[in-house]
Amino acid sequence: MSDCVKSKKLFLDALYHELNDEQQSWFDAHLEKCNKCAKEFAEAESVIKVMDKRRLYEPDAQYWKNYCARLSNKIENVSKPVPVWKEWWNSLVHILIFKPKLVYNPIAAVLLIAVGMFIGREFFSPEYAVQEEYNVPDQSVFESRIQKYLERSKVILSSIVNYDPATDDIYGLDFSSQKEVSRQLVKEAQYIGSGLLYQQREELLELILDLQLVLLKIIQFENGGNEFEIELLQSGIKSSALMLKINLEEIDRITRKGSF
Amino acid sequence: MKEEQLLIRRARSGDSPAFRMIVEYHKKNVYYFALSMTGSHYDAEDISQEVFLKLYQSLDKIRGEAKLSTWLYRVTVNTCINKKRKKSLSALKFQENSIIDEMGNIQNYEDSRTGNPEQYTELSRINMHIEKALKKITHKERTIFVLRHYRDLPLKEIAEILNVAEGTVKSTLFRAIKKLQKELSFYTKETEMENAK
Numbered sequence: 001m002s003d004c005v006k007s008k009k010l011f012l013d014a015l016y017h018e019l020n021d022e023q024q025s026w027f028d029a030h031l032e033k034c035n036k037c038a039k040e041f042a043e044a045e046s047v048i049k050v051m052d053k054r055r056l057y058e059p060d061a062q063y064w065k066n067y068c069a070r071l072s073n074k075i076e077n078v079s080k081p082v083p084v085w086k087e088w089w090n091s092l093v094h095i096l097i098f099k100p101k102l103v104y105n106p107i108a109a110v111l112l113i114a115v116g117m118f119i120g121r122e123f124f125s126p127e128y129a130v131q132e133e134y135n136v137p138d139q140s141v142f143e144s145r146i147q148k149y150l151e152r153s154k155v156i157l158s159s160i161v162n163y164d165p166a167t168d169d170i171y172g173l174d175f176s177s178q179k180e181v182s183r184q185l186v187k188e189a190q191y192i193g194s195g196l197l198y199q200q201r202e203e204l205l206e207l208i209l210d211l212q213l214v215l216l217k218i219i220q221f222e223n224g225g226n227e228f229e230i231e232l233l234q235s236g237i238k239s240s241a242l243m244l245k246i247n248l249e250e251i252d253r254i255t256r257k258g259s260f
Numbered sequence: 261m262k263e264e265q266l267l268i269r270r271a272r273s274g275d276s277p278a279f280r281m282i283v284e285y286h287k288k289n290v291y292y293f294a295l296s297m298t299g300s301h302y303d304a305e306d307i308s309q310e311v312f313l314k315l316y317q318s319l320d321k322i323r324g325e326a327k328l329s330t331w332l333y334r335v336t337v338n339t340c341i342n343k344k345r346k347k348s349l350s351a352l353k354f355q356e357n358s359i360i361d362e363m364g365n366i367q368n369y370e371d372s373r374t375g376n377p378e379q380y381t382e383l384s385r386i387n388m389h390i391e392k393a394l395k396k397i398t399h400k401e402r403t404i405f406v407l408r409h410y411r412d413l414p415l416k417e418i419a420e421i422l423n424v425a426e427g428t429v430k431s432t433l434f435r436a437i438k439k440l441q442k443e444l445s446f447y448t449k450e451t452e453m454e455n456a457k
Contacts, residue, residue, distance in 0.1 A: 012415070012430060015437075016408070047441040051409060054390045055383060056292075057301040067287055068280050071312050078313060167321070167334070227342055 003030050007037050015044055084239070091232055102229070106216045113190070113212075117197065142195055146204070147253065149188050153211050154246050156181055156218065160233050161243065175221055175230075182215040189215070207245050214242065264328055272319045279319075282328070283312050289411070290332055296410040297340045297402065299391045307339050314339070326420070333413075333421045337403050344399070386447065393443035401436035404429055 007030045013019050014027050031038040095102050156178050189212045196205040214237060221229055237243065270278035290311050295304035314335055315322075322331060394402055403422065407413045415433070419426040 012433060043441055044437050046447075047437055047444060048409070050386070050444050050447045051390060051440065053383070053386050054410075055387055056295050056299070059291075059301065064287070068283055071283060071309055074309055074313055075316055078317075167318075167331075227345070 004034060004037055007031070007034070011041065011044070014041070015048060087235070088239070091235070095232070099229075102217070102220055102232075105220050106213055109216050110209075110213060113193075117194075120194075121197075142192075143253075145188070146192055147250075149185060149192055149208075150246055150250060152181060153185055153215070154243070156185070157211075157214065157237055157243060157246070160218070160230060161237055163230055163234070175218065179219055179221060182218040186212055186215050186219065204249065207242075207249060210240055210242060210245075268319065268322055268328065279316065282315070286329065286332055287312070289329060290336055293333060293336055293406065293411055294340060296406040297336075298343075299394065303343060307336060307343055310339050311335050330417065330421050333407070333411075334423075337422065340403075341399060389444060389447070393440050396443055397436050397439045401432055401439065404432045405436040405440070408433055 007027060010019060010023055010027050014024070019027060031041060092103075159175070159178055189208050193205060193208050193212075196202075196208065214233065217229075217233055217236075264282075267278045267282050271282060287308065291304050291308040294307040294311075295301065298304055298307070311332060315332065322328070394405075397405070400422075404418055407418045407421065408415065413421075415426055415429045419429045422429070
């Protein structure tokens, strides 16, 4: 290891006077020999000195004396139960004002799908179209695709539900992979949805459509996703009991398999 | 540490004086960290209270494997980020206003001690440039610099708070110092000249 590389390793500790005697004397000796390192260190030292001049507000004793009383008031206010409908209403108003895209885009997407389904049902022969596209006689393939779709959706939903903004690393907030998978699942949902419509399995179709709405919202996440969007989605998933519905459907499927 | 765990356990079971003792012990650390991050007393007050509110709501989740101060610092970092996001969302320019407010406070503070108008004007000017320089570096760089420089935490503990490797903390701190040096080059040259004398 060259002396300059070694001095770089000691640089920060030297800056904050945390080297032991031996390290300090080696570091000082190196700075005497190496102008480049000496200059770099002097510059950094001068920044530290300037930053030491920063003066921050000093609250008085009265402020600290009343600190806990103010906190108690806040805790009391928060502890009062807020009706769920009010929470939902506030979130909706907030989104409509600040992020209208989040509401209008999924609604537009769902409407588009609904219109497509309506046109398909009313103006084209549904039996022929679905049969040709989904190869309905091969029911086991169709069922395994549904199973896979539910499993993958569950993983995505779990990553959203388990995100805890209070303790998770906010720098690591990145849902780009979930967005990509959600895109694939939305495409898959179109296939599965049409198949279920053809087979008139309304309950499962409803679950698939609910999931599609959540997946569309994940696709709409700005950048990697932010805490507000995630919290909103978490409450949506919770209130519509989506995880429970998926679990029940899976149990039902296992039971049916067992009975065959 | 054992005493702290005992207090947490008592607070969890609804013992308000125990929770109050925890707050009393940590309030200054959390407030001054938030103040060093934002430069604004009003923001620091909001953030520190929100952090203790989160602590109150998360008492059941705290297992006591890590120091409580580490948890509090981590939540303060996240709360500062959220506060900044909410501010940019509502498009309010608190940051600029807060500097002016804080400058007012600092001027009074210095004035009462020195009684020298030239000195406090100079200090206010330096302070304003330091605040601006700190706002120009990234949030992560600022967090690490503030924890090391103003809260005097060892690099290992900073790494634990931010859940990153110690090497990452070192390189980020190094980068932060370099950037600050660039932003404050006028003053650093002045200091170098003073040192040379």
